[in-house]
Amino acid sequence: MREFAFILVVVLILLAITAVRYRKQISGVIGFVRMIRDAADPSRGPKAINQPAAPATAKELVHCAACGTWVPSDRAIRFDAKTYYCSKECVKTAMAN
Ligand SMILES: [Zn+2]
Numbered sequence: 001m002r003e004f005a006f007i008l009v010v011v012l013i014l015l016a017i018t019a020v021r022y023r024k025q026i027s028g029v030i031g032f033v034r035m036i037r038d039a040a041d042p043s044r045g046p047k048a049i050n051q052p053a054a055p056a057t058a059k060e061l062v063h064c065a066a067c068g069t070w071v072p073s074d075r076a077i078r079f080d081a082k083t084y085y086c087s088k089e090c091v092k093t094a095m096a097n
Pocket of ligand 1: 067
Protein backbone atom coordinates (compact mmCIF):
# COMPACT_ATOMS: atom_id res chain seq x y z
CA MET A 1 0.00 0.00 0.00
CA ARG A 2 2.90 2.37 0.71
CA GLU A 3 4.27 1.72 -2.76
CA PHE A 4 0.95 2.66 -4.28
CA ALA A 5 0.85 5.94 -2.33
CA PHE A 6 4.44 6.69 -3.37
CA ILE A 7 3.65 6.03 -7.05
CA LEU A 8 0.55 8.24 -6.76
CA VAL A 9 2.61 11.09 -5.28
CA VAL A 10 5.25 10.73 -8.03
CA VAL A 11 2.57 10.73 -10.73
CA LEU A 12 0.93 13.81 -9.19
CA ILE A 13 4.29 15.60 -9.05
CA LEU A 14 4.97 14.70 -12.69
CA LEU A 15 1.49 15.94 -13.66
CA ALA A 16 2.09 19.18 -11.75
CA ILE A 17 5.47 19.70 -13.47
CA THR A 18 3.90 18.95 -16.85
CA ALA A 19 1.01 21.32 -16.15
CA VAL A 20 3.39 24.11 -15.14
CA ARG A 21 5.68 23.53 -18.13
CA TYR A 22 2.86 23.32 -20.67
CA ARG A 23 0.42 25.74 -19.04
CA LYS A 24 0.32 27.99 -22.10
CA GLN A 25 -0.44 25.10 -24.42
CA ILE A 26 -3.01 23.73 -21.94
CA SER A 27 -4.77 27.09 -21.62
CA GLY A 28 -4.68 27.35 -25.41
CA VAL A 29 -6.29 23.93 -25.74
CA ILE A 30 -8.88 24.83 -23.09
CA GLY A 31 -9.66 28.07 -24.91
CA PHE A 32 -9.95 26.20 -28.19
CA VAL A 33 -12.31 23.62 -26.68
CA ARG A 34 -14.38 26.41 -25.15
CA MET A 35 -14.54 28.18 -28.53
CA ILE A 36 -15.73 24.98 -30.25
CA ARG A 37 -18.32 24.42 -27.52
CA ASP A 38 -19.58 28.00 -27.77
CA ALA A 39 -19.77 27.70 -31.56
CA ALA A 40 -21.84 24.53 -31.21
CA ASP A 41 -24.12 26.12 -28.60
CA PRO A 42 -24.34 29.90 -29.13
CA SER A 43 -26.60 30.41 -26.12
CA ARG A 44 -23.76 29.45 -23.79
CA GLY A 45 -20.57 31.27 -22.93
CA PRO A 46 -19.52 34.92 -22.97
CA LYS A 47 -20.82 36.48 -26.16
CA ALA A 48 -21.00 40.18 -25.38
CA ILE A 49 -17.23 40.76 -25.21
CA ASN A 50 -16.66 41.66 -28.85
CA GLN A 51 -20.03 43.23 -29.51
CA PRO A 52 -20.09 47.01 -29.85
CA ALA A 53 -21.90 49.08 -27.27
CA ALA A 54 -23.96 50.75 -29.99
CA PRO A 55 -27.68 50.03 -29.73
CA ALA A 56 -27.99 49.29 -33.44
CA THR A 57 -26.16 46.35 -34.99
CA ALA A 58 -24.48 46.56 -38.38
CA LYS A 59 -27.37 45.29 -40.52
CA GLU A 60 -30.12 47.06 -38.63
CA LEU A 61 -31.97 49.83 -40.43
CA VAL A 62 -32.19 53.17 -38.69
CA HIS A 63 -34.47 56.11 -39.36
CA CYS A 64 -32.93 59.38 -40.50
CA ALA A 65 -34.14 62.01 -38.06
CA ALA A 66 -34.15 64.76 -40.73
CA CYS A 67 -35.57 63.26 -43.96
CA GLY A 68 -37.03 59.97 -42.73
CA THR A 69 -34.96 57.70 -44.97
CA TRP A 70 -34.18 54.23 -43.65
CA VAL A 71 -30.44 53.54 -43.84
CA PRO A 72 -28.22 50.71 -42.52
CA SER A 73 -26.82 51.76 -39.18
CA ASP A 74 -23.23 51.15 -40.32
CA ARG A 75 -23.70 53.78 -43.05
CA ALA A 76 -25.76 56.18 -40.98
CA ILE A 77 -24.27 59.12 -39.12
CA ARG A 78 -24.93 58.56 -35.45
CA PHE A 79 -25.80 61.65 -33.48
CA ASP A 80 -26.68 60.13 -30.12
CA ALA A 81 -28.02 56.82 -28.84
CA LYS A 82 -31.31 57.08 -30.75
CA THR A 83 -30.72 59.76 -33.39
CA TYR A 84 -29.27 58.87 -36.78
CA TYR A 85 -28.87 60.82 -40.02
CA CYS A 86 -28.49 59.38 -43.52
CA SER A 87 -26.04 62.05 -44.74
CA LYS A 88 -24.09 65.14 -43.73
CA GLU A 89 -26.69 67.24 -45.54
CA CYS A 90 -29.35 65.91 -43.19
CA VAL A 91 -27.14 66.69 -40.19
CA LYS A 92 -26.76 70.27 -41.49
CA THR A 93 -30.52 70.48 -42.06
CA ALA A 94 -31.18 69.26 -38.55
CA MET A 95 -28.64 71.68 -37.10
CA ALA A 96 -30.14 74.60 -39.03
CA ASN A 97 -33.61 73.95 -37.65
ZN1 LIG B 1 -31.68 62.04 -44.19
